[in-house]
Amino acid sequence: MKNEQDLESKVYDVIIIGAGISGIGCAAYLRRKQPKKTWCILEGRDDLGGTWDLFRYPGIRSDSDLYTFSYDFKPWNSDKAIAGAREIKDYIAETADEYGIRQQIRFGRKVFACQWRSATGLWTVTATRTDTGEEETWQGRWIFSATGYYDYDQGYRPDFPEEETFSGPIIHPQHWPEDLDYEGKRIAVIGSGATAVTLVPALAATAAHVVQVQRTPSYVMPLPERDGLLTLARLLPSRNLTHRLMRTKNIVQRHLFWVLCQRYPKLMRKLIRRMNAANLPKDFAIDEHFNPPYDPWQQRLCAVPDGDLYKSLSSGKASIVTGHIKRFVENGIEMQSGEIVPADIIVTATGLNIKMAGGIAYAVDERKIVWSEHAIYRGMLLDGIPNFALCIGYTTNSWTLKVSLLCEYFCQLLGEMDRLGKAVCVPERPSGGMELKPLLDFGAGYVQRSIDSLPRQGNGYPWMMTFSYGGDVKMMKRSSVVRPEMKLADAPQGSATPN
Structure with a gap:
């Protein structure tokens, strides 16, 4: 108890x-x-673990390879390039233990307010203890918001006509019941994104039959669970070198694929279709179920490790229905076409909601922060908000690649401010103003539903939210740590000295 009081x-x-x-x-x-x-x-x-501790639905896994999703300083040593939630959480926990982080975590503290006071040059953070309901306050010179942008309390769940007529359970993957028995049951999974593509083969292993009900298809691509280069990479003299080789290869490969999708969308659409056709029965309706109305990478592609989805579809354990839902009925779902999808259980894999900075109420000198009124600076700071760093990873690449760059820069910034003898940092927009646009140029439904509530970005560096890892690395190296747009100030007179 003394340790907590000291903290x-x-x-x-x-x-x-x-x-x-x-x-x-x-x-x-x-x-x-x-x-x-x-x-x-x-x-x-x-x-600890965040997303990888929260989600418990069957088959949950990464949709990025772990050589790029892992930290650059800690090798991913598993043979699996695509890994499940348990393995990822164990990796995060190992990192915490190796660096003595766990003892610095105060669990069960739900932060609900953060207030910056210019008079002290400090943030006051107020949290509720989930075990006792008591409020606690914490003070710090900087806040690093690592909450991501998903709403961890509630997923996106549209209302369907006549839901009350369905006789079985309706489940959202974000709130998967631990005691759900689906063995031998007929299951309808509504959705076409990564969660649905993950759930279908995982459920099909023991269910009587699983039907994926999708309004529009997504791009789906097979990926080997074990990277073919790994056997050769294991011959290198250290795990760090193996990790570095696999990481570099996957960064280059993924970036090249993304560039090709941007420049030659019709060609890449044909290539992806050919991959799908090669993994499915000849009479499968590929153009009905695997032909999205948008170009590749306008939304995130869904990875299928070792073709597990294709195998479930080919075996008859799973099937796909594409079209609009008319209503729920007692024993399943009725489509606009009149087709009835029989189901004992309905899973609404309909997506996530965005909750900026964890839904915490932020204020600067009693003035409430409205995120959409602020512009992102160097991908992590916001104009007009002192000593605040926001961590948002890539949407078209592994999340953690961006996180690593942001953390590296954050540490450089802290060091440079110490060197200059400064304590407060606030980015300021150009005096002549600048054109603003949405923070994320991405077509995913969870982004589009919340785009107006997010911060904005400018039309040029350093006010852009960039999505090119190679480009970001170059900019970090060639650009000075402190630029003219960053207004630095001394610590307020009489403010607390470092502990």
Whole structure:
């Protein structure tokens, strides 16, 4: 208890909010790059892992390869390039233990308010203890928001006509019941994204039959669960070199594929169709069920490790119905076409909601922060908000590739401010103004539903939200840590000195 009291009484250099892959990554970078800085992590859940602790639905896995989804400083040593939630969470936990992070995490602290006070040059963070309901306050010079942008409390769940007539359970994957028995049951999975594509083969292993009900198809591509280059890479003299080779190869390969999709969308559409056809029966209606109305990478592609979805469809354990839902009926779903999809259980894999900065109420000197009024700077700072870093990963690449760059820059910024003797950093927009546009240029439904509530971005560096890892690496190296747009100030007179 004494340890917790000591932690609460400190003024930290950095308060990290969230103990998922981004928060643990930031803490590890601080340990490695800024070992003298004091910090803590406030986590609302009772364990670390974030997304990989929250979601418990069958088959949950990454949709990025783990050589790029893992941290650059900690090799991914599993043979699996695409891994499940348990393996990913174990990897995050190993990182926390290796860098002595776990003891700096205060679990069960649900942060609901963060207030910056210019008079003290500090953030006051207020959290509720989930075990006692008591409120606690924490003070820090910086906030590093590592909550991602998903709503961890509630997934996206549209209302369907006459739901009440269905006699079985209706389940959203974000709230999967641990005791759900689906063996031998008929299951309808509504959705076409990564969650649906993951669930269908996982459920089909024991269910009587699984039907994927989709309004429009998504791009689906087979990926080997074990990378073919790994056997050769294992011959290298160290795990770090193996990891580096696999990571570099996958970064280049994924970027090349994305560039080809942008420049030659018709050609890449044909290539993806050919892959699908090669993995499905000759009489399968590919153009009905695997032919999206948009170009590749306008939305995220769905990875199918070792073709598990194709195998379920080919075996007859699973099937796909494409079209609009008319209503729910007692024993399933009626489509606009009149077709009845029989089901004992309906799973609504209809997506996620966005909740900016964890839904926490932020304010600067009592003025409430409205995120859409602020512009992103260098992918992580926001104009007009002092000493605040926001961690958002890539949408068209592995999330963690961007996180690593942001954490690296964050540590450089802290070091440079120390060198200059400055304590406060606030980006300011150009005096002549600049054109603003949505933060994320991405067609996914969860983005489009919330785009107006997110911060904005400009039309040129350093005010752009970039999505090219290679381009970002070059910009980080060639650009000075502190630029003219960043207004630095001394610590307020009489403010707390570092612990």
